[in-house]
Amino acid sequence: MDLESIARKAGVSRSTVSRVINDSPNVSEQTRQRVLAIIEEEDFHPNAAARALVKRRTDILGVVMPTSANVFFSDNNYYPLILAGLSDAIRQLDYAMLMWLGEVTHSDQHLMRRLSNPHLTDGLIFVSLPSDHPLYEKLSRLRQPFVMIDRPLTNVENTNYVSVDNVRAAEIATQHLIQLGRRRIAHIAGILAIADSCDRLVGYRNALRAAGLPIDERLIVESDFNYQTGYRAMQQLLPHKPDAVFASNDTVAAGALQAIHEAGLRVPDDLSLVGFDDVDVALQTDPPLTTIRQPIRAKGETAARLLVDLINGKLSAPQHVILPTELIVRQSCGAHSPTPKGGDARSADDLSE
Amino acid sequence: MDLESIARKAGVSRSTVSRVINDSPNVSEQTRQRVLAIIEEEDFHPNAAARALVKRRTDILGVVMPTSANVFFSDNNYYPLILAGLSDAIRQLDYAMLMWLGEVTHSDQHLMRRLSNPHLTDGLIFVSLPSDHPLYEKLSRLRQPFVMIDRPLTNVENTNYVSVDNVRAAEIATQHLIQLGRRRIAHIAGILAIADSCDRLVGYRNALRAAGLPIDERLIVESDFNYQTGYRAMQQLLPHKPDAVFASNDTVAAGALQAIHEAGLRVPDDLSLVGFDDVDVALQTDPPLTTIRQPIRAKGETAARLLVDLINGKLSAPQHVILPTELIVRQSCGAHSPTPKGGDARSADDLSE
DNA sequence: TTGTACGCGTTATCAC
DNA sequence: GTGATAACGCGTACAA
Numbered sequence A, B: 001m002d003l004e005s006i007a008r009k010a011g012v013s014r015s016t017v018s019r020v021i022n023d024s025p026n027v028s029e030q031t032r033q034r035v036l037a038i039i040e041e042e043d044f045h046p047n048a049a050a051r052a053l054v055k056r057r058t059d060i061l062g063v064v065m066p067t068s069a070n071v072f073f074s075d076n077n078y079y080p081l082i083l084a085g086l087s088d089a090i091r092q093l094d095y096a097m098l099m100w101l102g103e104v105t106h107s108d109q110h111l112m113r114r115l116s117n118p119h120l121t122d123g124l125i126f127v128s129l130p131s132d133h134p135l136y137e138k139l140s141r142l143r144q145p146f147v148m149i150d151r152p153l154t155n156v157e158n159t160n161y162v163s164v165d166n167v168r169a170a171e172i173a174t175q176h177l178i179q180l181g182r183r184r185i186a187h188i189a190g191i192l193a194i195a196d197s198c199d200r201l202v203g204y205r206n207a208l209r210a211a212g213l214p215i216d217e218r219l220i221v222e223s224d225f226n227y228q229t230g231y232r233a234m235q236q237l238l239p240h241k242p243d244a245v246f247a248s249n250d251t252v253a254a255g256a257l258q259a260i261h262e263a264g265l266r267v268p269d270d271l272s273l274v275g276f277d278d279v280d281v282a283l284q285t286d287p288p289l290t291t292i293r294q295p296i297r298a299k300g301e302t303a304a305r306l307l308v309d310l311i312n313g314k315l316s317a318p319q320h321v322i323l324p325t326e327l328i329v330r331q332s333c334g335a336h337s338p339t340p341k342g343g344d345a346r347s348a349d350d351l352s353e
Numbered sequence C: 001t002t003g004t005a006c007g008c009g010t011t012a013t014c015a016c
Numbered sequence D: 001g002t003g004a005t006a007a008c009g010c011g012t013a014c015a016a
Helices: A003-010 A014-021 A029-042 A048-055 A078-092 A108-116 A136-141 A166-179 A195-210 A227-240 A250-262 A296-311 B003-010 B014-021 B029-042 B048-055 B078-092 B108-116 B136-141 B166-179 B195-210 B227-240 B250-262 B296-311
Strands: A060-065 A096-101 A123-127 A146-149 A160-164 A185-189 A220-222 A244-247 A272-277 A290-293 A320-323 A326-328 B060-065 B096-101 B123-127 B146-149 B160-164 B185-189 B220-222 B244-247 B272-277 B290-293 B320-323 B326-328
Touching: A003 A014, A003 A029, A014 A029, A048 B048, A060 A078, A060 A296, A078 A096, A078 A123, A078 A296, A078 B078, A078 B096, A096 A108, A096 B078, A108 A136, A123 A296, A146 A296, A160 A166, A160 A296, A166 A185, A166 A195, A166 A244, A166 A272, A166 A290, A166 A326, A185 A195, A185 A227, A185 A250, A220 A227, A227 A244, A227 A250, A244 A250, A250 A272, A296 A320, B003 B014, B003 B029, B014 B029, B060 B078, B060 B296, B078 B096, B078 B123, B078 B296, B096 B108, B108 B136, B123 B296, B146 B296, B160 B166, B160 B296, B166 B185, B166 B195, B166 B244, B166 B272, B166 B290, B166 B326, B185 B195, B185 B227, B185 B250, B220 B227, B227 B244, B227 B250, B244 B250, B250 B272, B296 B320
Parallel strands: A060 A096, A060 A123, A123 A146, A146 A160, A160 A320, A185 A220, A185 A244, A244 A272, A272 A290, B060 B096, B060 B123, B123 B146, B146 B160, B160 B320, B185 B220, B185 B244, B244 B272, B272 B290
Antiparallel strands: A096 B096, A290 A326, B290 B326
16 A cells, blocks of 8 residues: 555546645645545545655654663652653654663664664654763764754763753752751762762752851762662761751752651751652652752753754754753751742642642 | 665675675675674664565564553553563564554544554554453454463453463462451452453452352452552541452552551551562552552563564464462461472562561 | 655665 | 675655
């Protein structure tokens, strides 16, 4: 079933059918209707490969999420939310989404070959690509436009990316704890091969320094962005008697909370706790988490739009998009909420009410 | 950069280069090496569209996850785990993965057009397609092989699917509660447009009936597979004084647990609680959840393999694959664990130890 | 407004 | 073992 056979049935030429399909104005309403009817009747669909071959466009966007299963598919729903944003926007932009998920080890060469094939996708989106990832060094050789979600660790200037100001956000979170009178503030960092984690660590240090507080390296521990490593990190921290913890995300904070409870300590009485992201889990802990909200879905949507603009030549690279964050004060930090009702966009749905 | 130019540089014909690329045996080692060198040097990649056009294969598998954001991207990591399984297997099978995620409403026609285009993907995988979904009725007109993860609600015999025996699993869960002496056992069902939820409800009823217990319809409430609806469902149940709850999944159980605690009741003393899935959250509640473990990643992997076999004509449809489940006894049901150490595959990692 | 003819980059079928 | 050559199905000048 091809253009030709539709054309025969409609008594027109192949090109006319093609024009109808591509909404060309140069076709009489009469023939258009006749052709359309036959297309419908025969349930005809143009061959995507043939079309891509001649148009040099696949209308497919590639999305690469190259992290380990522990980080992606455990209890941390940051990545699923990124995916939701990407998926929505990509569909709305009339593209299809090709996905590469999970670790790149055994199938390395296969994946590399596919990814660097400039004919499979019109553009690529990389999500949280760690600097020690095999793909990272190949970015420069890419023949198609690409956008990164979360800032790359190096070569920042030449790269298109969408992120938030992690340094500033971490400063705000840490300052908040300082203002509450906390002095031994610990930080459970994320994976430090990801720039966001580094930035948050920098912001944490900045805030302590600005407040004239000492930086105790024993109060800084790395995690993998998930519950279990948050739990373990907190166990490491407890002997050093922190009075507050700034966690790299909400899931890590939830894990830390369990360790704190098991040690017989109370939040926020004995320790203040602040998370990052403001995902569902932040409302499900007891007490609910004070956290930095970042627009996760919007990150995905923005990246998709940016990429399509790049593909269409509407923008000249490199573009850096920084989305806003917001401190959400709940009970885990020990502050009285400055806006007890209505200030928190989620308060109406807050389960603890 | 095409075959032709590589051929020129290597001093051979286009056909020879094609043979090298496709590992044809009919090419001398000498020319093979020469051609390979040039391909490497020029960083040449064959055009996927041209290849697909002539081979009538795209080497792309389509994955459709058509549920609402509430169900997919909230705190329920069933779907991310399915995705992990699919992604792993698809990559291993040397295919690429095209994804359609999220609700199908505004972009309905666009998506439908793409999906029913038999030239874009070699086969399709549908995950938990609800029977009231617009796509559901179009399945029969599909021109390409497809596999469903989780059994369809109708036309079961003619459909390829991968699932678990939800009826039996629910019977086992409910029986377990009965054996513990519980008499007013409630069920928080899942979305009943999905066959799995219906099956679990059937299993629940079966077990009660087999034990000669009355079925109180007030003890059956529907949920959306997420924390919040679990919480709300439990609030509805509490006035009817259940002494046990079988939840449609672990996340729903976690939500129910919060409602129970807020009502001043204790688990398992006042109520027994059993979940479903055995995902991370089952170990993070207090007490940890007794639950039915199902092989979520394996569902995805199995579906991908099945689809590829179908594509290659190695199997004749329809295939029904049922994967095993297992009752995992922890503290939320009030039973003493029959195998306190080692019986639970996760016990080494159990955070509560 | 419609039709003709060519090219997109590859694989497959022949000859040689 | 290698090289022409004809498809594959579509878009698009260009001609009519």
